[in-house]
Amino acid sequence: MPLDPAASAELVDAMTALCVGAAQAIHDWKGQGGVHTKSDGSPVTAADEAAEAVIAAGLARLDLDIPVISEEQAARERPAAAGENFILVDPLDGTREFIAGRDEYTVNIGLVSGGIPMLGVIAAPALGLLWRGIVGRGAERLDFSTQTMSAPQPIRTRPRPASEPVVITSRSHLDARTQAYIDGLPGARRLACGSSIKFCRLAEGAADIYPRLAPTHDWDIAAGHAILLAAGGRMIAPDGAPIVYGSADLIVPAFLAFGDPREIKA
Secondary structure, three states, X not given: OOOOHHHHHHHHHHHHHHHHHHHHHHHHHOOOOOOEEOOOOOEEOHHHXXXXXXXXXXXXXXXXXXXXEEHXXXXXXXXXXXXXXXXXXXXXXXXXXXXXXXXXXXXEEEEEEOOEEXXXXXXEOOOOXXXXXXXXXXXXXXXXXXXXXXXXXXXXXXXXXXXXXXXXXXXXXXXXXXXXXXXXXXXXEEEEEOOOHHHHHHHOOOOOEEEEOOOEEHHHHHHHXXXXXXXXXXXXXXXXXXXXXXXXXXXXXXXXXXXXXXXXXX
16 A cells, blocks of 8 residues: 555545545435444444445445455444554544534544554534645645535644643543543633544644543544644653554544644643
């Protein structure tokens, strides 16, 4: 799997088209019910499955010859071994927000190489926004509908402000350990948000810190991690170690994401 600049640019365009197609599939199923519970207790809808089908078919047409690990597929059967290069897909991140009628749900596709996210695309169908990035080549945001797409606008993280940094928190998954970490940030302003949009707000300079000190799956965060890195940010484990994808259980125990790469608080 070549990861040279030209190949990466072509791949991010292809993944952008797949995210837009999945967004249309979600729109078509919105409001039609069909909610059931997976074995881990989390909800899944017909829209999740429709979006996954669009992405799976599109990636098969690209004939990349690398493993694809998708959330809903992983719920049905054990995923294939990750390997050196692999793609992570969350076809509808923020299913609880989607069911509740909120706008904060996303489609996520990320490429991982050597355990590190290198490329990511995130679409927010209800907001008509799409973020994408290639590590080392920058990140950008686009407005989209199923018929049109704007010219891309470059985005960058911002330096952490001297006072009142914005800490972005999960709307549906705020655990006690993360809450305690936030309480230890003097003067921080809190911004609650659903799904992987949290990474995108960091990447475009609208927030400064995103802590999650509870486990999450690789497919929930890989695309956002790639976009954040491409935009100039940083993400580490609470002990300062790098985040590595592709473990046997495909789970990241905890992380701290920063817009300002000079941030050292852990």
